Amino acid sequence: MSSDRASLKELVAVKGTHDILPGEVEVWQTVEAAVAGMFSRYGYRELRAPVIEHTELFEKGTGETTDIVQKEMYTFVDKGGRSITLRPEYTPSVARAIVEHRLDLLGTPMRYYFIGPMFRYDKPQKGRYRQFHQIDVEVFGEKDPAIDAEIIEMADAMLASLGVTGTETLVNSVGCRACRPAFSQALRASAEKVRDGLCGDCRRKMETNPLRIFDCKIEACRELAKGFPQITAYLCPECRDHFAGVRRYLDLYGLSYRVDPNLVRGLDYYTKTAFEVIRLDAGQQNAVLGGGRYDDMMKDFGGPDVCGIGFACGLERLIALVSVKPGLRPFVYIVHAGEAAKTKAVELARLFRRRGVETLVEFAGRGFKSQFGRAAKLGAAWVLIIGEDELAKGEFLLKDMATGTQTAGSPESLLAALPARVR
Numbered sequence: 223m224s225s226d227r228a229s230l231k232e233l234v235a236v237k238g239t240h241d242i243l244p245g246e247v248e249v250w251q252t253v254e255a256a257v258a259g260m261f262s263r264y265g266y267r268e269l270r271a272p273v274i275e276h277t278e279l280f281e282k283g284t285g286e287t288t289d290i291v292q293k294e295m296y297t298f299v300d301k302g303g304r305s306i307t308l309r310p311e312y313t314p315s316v317a318r319a320i321v322e323h324r325l326d327l328l329g330t331p332m333r334y335y336f337i338g339p340m341f342r343y344d345k346p347q348k349g350r351y352r353q354f355h356q357i358d359v360e361v362f363g364e365k366d367p368a369i370d371a372e373i374i375e376m377a378d379a380m381l382a383s384l385g386v387t388g389t390e391t392l393v394n395s396v397g398c399r400a401c402r403p404a405f406s407q408a409l410r411a412s413a414e415k416v417r418d419g420l421c422g423d424c425r426r427k428m429e430t431n432p433l434r435i436f437d438c439k440i441e442a443c444r445e446l447a448k449g450f451p452q453i454t455a456y457l458c459p460e461c462r463d464h465f466a467g468v469r470r471y472l473d474l475y476g477l478s479y480r481v482d483p484n485l486v487r488g489l490d491y492y493t494k495t496a497f498e499v500i501r502l503d504a505g506q507q508n509a510v511l512g513g514g515r516y517d518d519m520m521k522d523f524g525g526p527d528v529c530g531i532g533f534a535c536g537l538e539r540l541i542a543l544v545s546v547k548p549g550l551r552p553f554v555y556i557v558h559a560g561e562a563a564k565t566k567a568v569e570l571a572r573l574f575r576r577r578g579v580e581t582l583v584e585f586a587g588r589g590f591k592s593q594f595g596r597a598a599k600l601g602a603a604w605v606l607i608i609g610e611d612e613l614a615k616g617e618f619l620l621k622d623m624a625t626g627t628q629t630a631g632s633p634e635s636l637l638a639a640l641p642a643r644v645r
């Protein structure tokens with residue numbers, strides 16, 4: 223017995239994960255429905271990929287030099303000896319699905335969204351979890367800078383529609399395979415000069431991917447990075463023109479944004495445009511959403527040469543900013559007393575629910591008065607009363623809890639008396 227009690231103490235959610243309980247979940251549902259509605263207005267359709275993928279997908283897609291692949295993946299060997307990973311992000315899964323199903327040949331717009339859990343073995347803190355949720359959006363096969371701007375505008379519209387304020391949109395171009403090597407070299411040379419002042423991680427990044435140094439959260443490294451060269455001066459004509467195009471369209475939308483030459487993002491696959499929306503009043507976990515263009519991923523997977531661009535928004539971070547207060551949906555609470563009334567309550571609950579009315583009937587054996595108290599406490603809009611008299615007559619009472627008005631009648635006439643919006 224005592225050992226059972228001790229083990230119960232261990233029954234808490236795994237570190238870095240959290241439950242979304244009734245009361246909160248309505249906010250999540252409201253936000254999810256709002257963003258799904260918004261994306262469909264821009265021509266996006268939902269694409270659901272599995273939670274697990276071959277580890278190689280992320281090693282190749284997300285990139286070997288990223289923190290995600292190096293430190294944060296939940297990877298295990300399954301019973302068939304395969305190396306499997308719980309997706310740390312969604313972009314490689316969508317690219318894989320396109321190659322696998324040759325969605326590029328269908329001729330439909332390749333605009334996809336998804337809302338669901340991602341997994342990263344990161345150090346949990348406020349706004350950073352090991353299981354978190356992303357709203358992910360991806361577009362394929364559109365090279366024009368107009369789509370980069372449209373996607374940033376859609377992110378902005380999404381936040382505005384949820385009443386989010388106090389954020390800033392940052393944009394940059396991280397170049398491409400043609401122009402980035404020269405920049406990386408210049409960066410490495412600058413970093414070499416201040417090597418002793420950099421943290422161990424940054425010294426390692428100097429070898430693997432010097433751009434990552436800009437991601438370091440350590441203040442001393444950030445200070446030193448301010449003196450490093452900026453990518454803007456190294457962009458090839460194609461990347462420069464593309465970035466100018468993106469800014470022109472952003473200006474056309476009248477969107478407020480800031481060009482941040484040090485914005486490199488923590489993933490290896492970006493080419494040309496990179497962007498983030500950050501929360502101005504937050505510390506380190508300030509990125510509400512981030513994304514960019516990745517024109518080589520599909521090709522690198524051995525698939526067709528199809529370019530991509532997208533972003534992902536952390537739902538936990540978004541929910542912390544929205545001011546959605548979902549109201550209680552109006553529902554009927556059935557009050558019943560005695561065995562025969564209970565049987566009738568079961569029957570009427572079924573009828574009402576089948577007719578689209580949210581109906582609650584409970585079986586805790588409470589007295590009449592106590593059931594009324596409970597209906598009021600739960601916020602029932604109406605109470606349907608089934609007492610002995612009502613049973614004998616086959617007529618029941620529907621009490622409007624807001625006005626106190628009672629209507630007597632057959633189940634059908636009471637259903638008809640309910641406002642059309644709840645039926």
Ligand code: HAM
Pocket residue numbers: 310311312313342344349350351352354355356358359360488489509510511512513514515531532533534535536537538539
């Ligand atoms: P990311 O910057 O790694 O990009 O993540 C996007 C967003 O997910 C972040 O801005 C943040 O809001 C949220 N997020 C990331 N990690 C955590 C965490 N541990 N806890 C809570 N929230 C978190 C990507 O994942 C790319 N796939 C985005 C993309 C899509 N790029 C192109 N298409």
